[in-house]
Amino acid sequence: MAGHGERVVLTPVTGEGNLDLVDALAQLSFAVHGSLARIAAAHDLSMVQVRLLGILRDRRPTVSELARFLELDKSSVTGLVDRAAGRGLVRRVPAARDGRSVLVVITPAGRALVGRAVQAFDAAVAALAIDLSPTERHRLSVLASRVVVADARRRGIVLEGEPEGVGVEA
């Protein structure tokens, strides 16, 4: 299947043969993404809310910084933070150094919720690879890391120039 022209990228996997690299990576991405989205939903969160809370676990960024992290317009972040704050998951704190800025801070409730969600994420992703041997799992993580790190470098991830975090090593 998907050997000579058919693209499986967009349709459900059905057979059991090997996919070519493009299909395999696309399908893997869908599987992981779908798994994470289901878990987020089970915690009454969207993926972007989980990302927001995940970032806030060890940072207290401004709205503008969040917009850069999340690659969203700042007006989108305003709404995102509004809804999270409405649920008591985050709160806004006026920034001391710049009267224009607002720091977004996670609340204990938000921290607890995202902690549970991330724990479930871990379990779900691990479950995806349950059929692989330890050696294969290691190989997969090495190869995936290579791809991810190369891509991050290519697309010029910043973060380095912004050390206002709270205990963010790396």
Next chain:
Amino acid sequence: MAGHGERVVLTPVTGEGNLDLVDALAQLSFAVHGSLARIAAAHDLSMVQVRLLGILRDRRPTVSELARFLELDKSSVTGLVDRAAGRGLVRRVPAARDGRSVLVVITPAGRALVGRAVQAFDAAVAALAIDLSPTERHRLSVLASRVVVADARRRGIVLEGEPEGVGVEA
């Protein structure tokens, strides 16, 4: 990084070390998904519209079948098809056998557009793995296929029982 407790799952990759399996797969998924979404947007499509058109490339399903394929409520599919039809990418055809059903059919314009998008998908995913050797690429596709196929089986993908497609092998 991400060696003893820190979870990178939700934040941008920064270092260059090996991620553990969970982080590596999650990050890989984000990289692929982001790449695909950017390409879709460059073609004035959302990911779900690309999936819709991709399915329609070799099928002419009813709205209900589409809802199952896409794992959406049928009312969501109605809206999806409305918008695609409004752009001339698909059209509705009354089903001959069942007066209640509607077949969704891709138009030549829709086919051309999704063809271009999928071609760009291929190139983008291939580019992601450009730093791997041919051997490593092969290994990665084998491992990813294993994970994907096992997951598909686990979650009980159907498709088999629905051979009303148009030349869908597999």
Next chain:
DNA sequence: TATTGTTATACTCTATAACTATA
């Protein structure tokens, strides 16, 4: 009665443009 599809409604997510307040 059950199924197919649409409509009405509501909420999240996203962007653009215009605005206020601060720098």
Next chain:
DNA sequence: TATAGTTATAGAGTATAACAATA
């Protein structure tokens, strides 16, 4: 003047509930 953030507005995507038509 430039930057930070919000508001107003609009549109895509999603779901639930109610409905009409058909089986």
